[in-house]
Amino acid sequence: MNQLLYEIVGWLGFLSRPVVLLQCLTTAGFALGYALWLRPRLKARRYRVSVLGAVGLWGVLRLNGLVIEQLGYPGDLATYFAQVWGAWVLLAVIRLLLLTRCPAKQIQLLYSRIVQPLFVLFVAGSLVNQLASLRDVAEIPLFPLFGSPLTTSNLFLLLTIPYFLVAFSAIPLVWLGHLLQRLFHFSHGTRAAGTLVLRYLLVAAGVLWLMHRVGLNTSAIAAIAGGLSVGIGFGIKEVFSNFISGLWLLFEGSVRPGSVLFIDGDPCEVRSLGLRAAVLWRNRDNAELVIPNQTFFTATTTTYTGSDSLRRSAVEIGAAYRHDPVVVIALLEEVARATVGVRVEPAPRAFLVRYSESSIDYSLRFWIDDPLGNLSIQSAVSQAIWHAFTANGIEIPFPQRVIHPPTDSTGPTPAAPAPQQD
Amino acid sequence: MGFGLAPLPLAPVKGLGLLAALALLLACGGCGGIAVGPDNLYISVETSTNYGSTSELGDNRNISRSLIEKFRSLNPGVAVHIRHFPAGELVAATRFRDGRGLGPDLIVSRVVTALQLHQQGLSSDVSLDPDARNRLEPRFQNSFRNGSKAFAVPFLAQPQVACFDRRRLREPPRSVDALLALSAKGLRVGLPISVGELFWTTTAQGAGPAVAQLLNGRPAGEAATLSAADHRALERWIAWIYDSGLQQNVSFSDDPFELVQQLERGERDWISCSSLWIDGLRQRMGSHLGVSVLPGGADTPATPVTRLLVWSFGRHSSARQRLLAERFVAFSLNEVTQKQLMVAVPGNLPVNPNVLIPTRSSALMAALAFSLDHSRMFEFRDPDAAIVRGGRLESVLKKVVQGELPPEPAIAQLLAPTP
Structure with a gap:
């Protein structure tokens, strides 16, 4: 580690050269002028004007390099700074163009997770390559790890490869998932589950390759893994259990992204199945529930999306005794068939379920495609029933209670009649 | 031993740009630039393969490190940084960095590479005084003459x-x-x-x-x-x-x-x-x-x-770095250092004629010396x-x-x- 620090500190020594200092100071001067003077003035203006200002800085920096060369000094470093700034501005312009065609959230994720980190790494690498030999810096031993020295390049790989494996793997695998779905007509849930499993496999393979590339001592790793297993058993067993549960659920297919589960009386859609927990969306109040994977593994789960995504719904209604049940049942089934969101097949069915105190109770049962849309379709069916009953003169009776006071005069004085209650 | 400083070639500069550049430089401490931390000396080394420096140098890294440490003990506060470049890449790498002012102060290379550097204006000449010439085997000197100056200085011979x-x-x-x-x-x-x-x-x-x-x-x-x-x-x-x-x-x-x-x-x-x-x-x-x-x-x-390693001097060193570079080369050529290099890294023969090669006590040295004595050097213009x-x-x-x-x-x- 000392040798790496020795090298890095040594790079500052180039500033003792007037030709380097000239390039750095002029570039820094223009950049500061832009940051402190021009940019605040352009901030209130339209975004395009800001971009023009940034392009103007690139032009000035490029011109700076040319002028320095014309003066007879080396100017490629100043040109390099201009190129870096130019690339940054170009990325910003591309981002603007993408935003006009793609969802802003996706573009934001693409830039923050992949494009910008890659840009920083590229600039850092190219800068090191100019200040020193990249190969030499990569070969600097930092500290011993499992008996062999860990070099700068290996440390760099250990820090960056896992990140980019996770960040990069999503994009091609999502494309692959969509392609396979088109070819084999998978459901969305199967596609999402397959993509996630492939991603885990890719990350695991990448980590194994990385360990091989870095040259970690496999015996030492096995010994440490053995020790860690005890720690896992006592300390982070819940985390490990949730991870294994998540993998199991994916393979089993009972809980997948896109599934609709019944949680505490509400249907919820599974948004993602992570390493530790699943994130579910509850339609009722737009809440997101984070539920450990282990919960689904050990408790009974009610799902609407197991073998199909149909849901059977029902509306209970009462009609007055004087109406013919055959007519009422026919009317109810007709109303259900005419309501948007109710499936024609299986056909809606109405049943006479009981004779109540003040009404004959019916149950109208029908099927819907969207398990999460049950409440709104129920509401629509109920409204349609009200309108149909009104149009056909069918009364929806409400309970009535008649209280007869006792006729015996020796008895206690009757109390004031209580308000009618159902 | 001393080396005359070869002045940095300045292109004709005119007008306000020059004034601005000079003013900036003066404001930042004159031609010496900004003194940042210790004195730094950058040395580029040409390796003979494309496998990186490890395969060839092996433990020689430790030897070069000890050489640097000895130099630093004589010149406290000097940090020496070595960069290795495969044969065939050194010229391009030097040109790339030279265009940015980040070129090395010293370059160790084969003669043909030193010639390429010289002809492409990537190295600067150095004046050898009589004392310096006395420290070099006469047969190695003529190849690097450029008028009254030399474009390279012999360092070690590898027959x-x-x-x-x-x-x-x-x-x-x-x-x-x-x-x-x-x-x-x-x-x-x-x-x-x-x-x-x-x-x-x-x-x-x-x-x-x-x-x-x-x-x-x-x-x-x-x-x-x-x-x-x-x-x-x-x-x-x-x-x-x-x-x-x-x-x-x-x-x-x-x-x-x-x-x-x-x-x-x-x-x-x-x-x-x-x-x-x-x-x-x-x-x-x-x-x-x-x-x-x-x-x-x-x-x-x-x-x-015979493979002859030579020193070339960079173009954009500050005055202080140039001085240190000359001191380092002089240090590498003195009798003690040349002898230590010969003993510590078998296969390297000194270019200093005052160093005695132990041909009688070592069959290896005898073979090397014999090969060197009967070897040929090509002079490519x-x-x-x-x-x-x-x-x-x-x-x-x-x-x-x-x-x-x-x-x-x-x-x-x-x-x-x-x-």
Whole structure:
């Protein structure tokens, strides 16, 4: 580690050269002028004007390099700074163009997770390559790890490869998932589950390759893994259990992204199945529930999306005794068939379920495609029933209670009649 | 010992730009720039393979580190930074960094690379005072003269020798005929294909002058004109190469490092190798490694090409860095340092004539010194063209050893007019 620090500190020594200092100071001067003077003035203006200002800085920096060369000094470093700034501005312009065609959230994720980190790494690498030999810096031993020295390049790989494996793997695998779905007509849930499993496999393979590339001592790793297993058993067993549960659920297919589960009386859609927990969306109040994977593994789960995504719904209604049940049942089934969101097949069915105190109770049962849309379709069916009953003169009776006071005069004085209650 | 400072060439600068630039520089502490931390000295080293610095240097890293530490003990507060670049990449790497003002203060390279750096304006001349000249072997000095100045300063000599496995060979061959005879009896021989490293084989056939003439070049469009004797010698040499390629136990490789690895692994018994590999070979083969002079003719010693390492000075060093660079070179050439390098890294011979090479006490040193004394140095005025000519010669030799080109057409190709 000392040798790496020795090298890095040594790079500052180039500033003792007037030709380097000239390039750095002029570039820094223009950049500061832009940051402190021009940019605040352009901030209130339209975004395009800001971009023009940034392009103007690139032009000035490029011109700076040319002028320095014309003066007879080396100017490629100043040109390099201009190129870096130019690339940054170009990325910003591309981002603007993408935003006009793609969802802003996706573009934001693409830039923050992949494009910008890659840009920083590229600039850092190219800068090191100019200040020193990249190969030499990569070969600097930092500290011993499992008996062999860990070099700068290996440390760099250990820090960056896992990140980019996770960040990069999503994009091609999502494309692959969509392609396979088109070819084999998978459901969305199967596609999402397959993509996630492939991603885990890719990350695991990448980590194994990385360990091989870095040259970690496999015996030492096995010994440490053995020790860690005890720690896992006592300390982070819940985390490990949730991870294994998540993998199991994916393979089993009972809980997948896109599934609709019944949680505490509400249907919820599974948004993602992570390493530790699943994130579910509850339609009722737009809440997101984070539920450990282990919960689904050990408790009974009610799902609407197991073998199909149909849901059977029902509306209970009462009609007055004087109406013919055959007519009422026919009317109810007709109303259900005419309501948007109710499936024609299986056909809606109405049943006479009981004779109540003040009404004959019916149950109208029908099927819907969207398990999460049950409440709104129920509401629509109920409204349609009200309108149909009104149009056909069918009364929806409400309970009535008649209280007869006792006729015996020796008895206690009757109390004031209580308000009618159902 | 001292070196005269070669002034930085300034292009004519005019007007306000110059004023602004000068004002900026003056504001920042004058021509010395900003003093940031300790004094820093940047040295670029040309390695002889493309495998990075580790394979070649091995533990030599520690030796160069100890050399730097000794220099730093004499010059406290000086940080020395080494960068390694593979052969063939050093010139491009130096040009790349030089264009940014980030070039090295010192460069260690082969002579041909130093010539390329010099001709492309990537190194600056240095003045050698009489005391400095006295510290250099006279035969090495003339090659680097540029008027009253020198464009490079010799550092170490690495002659070419034969490396063999003592378990398979007790007495090394004295002549190339004996070498082929041994190979016919089962000795597995490894030979390089590059002209520089194969040049010693010309001795036995007397083809050295002819090959040198081919390497030195001729005007474009003209065929090479050799004397009748040289032509016959060239025919004999090409025929010998062709015959060697037909031998079951002789193999050629265009990568010298591959030959060294084959010797280490026991896949070869005898190879032609540069002395720079000896240290690594000794560490891995121990007492099984034998080193001898290369076989020559029946009564003439072989004339190999010695690899000479030289110092070149960078162009954009600050005044302080230039001073330190000159001190470092002077330090590397003094008797004690040269002797320490020779002893610590077997295979490196001093260029300082005042250092005694222990030829009587060490058979290795005797072989190295003998090879150096009988070696030849090429003086290329146009290194780029020399590299192209060498490449053309090598491509013909490759075809010959692979049996694709018989000797007669091979000679015709070698003597054909250049494009």
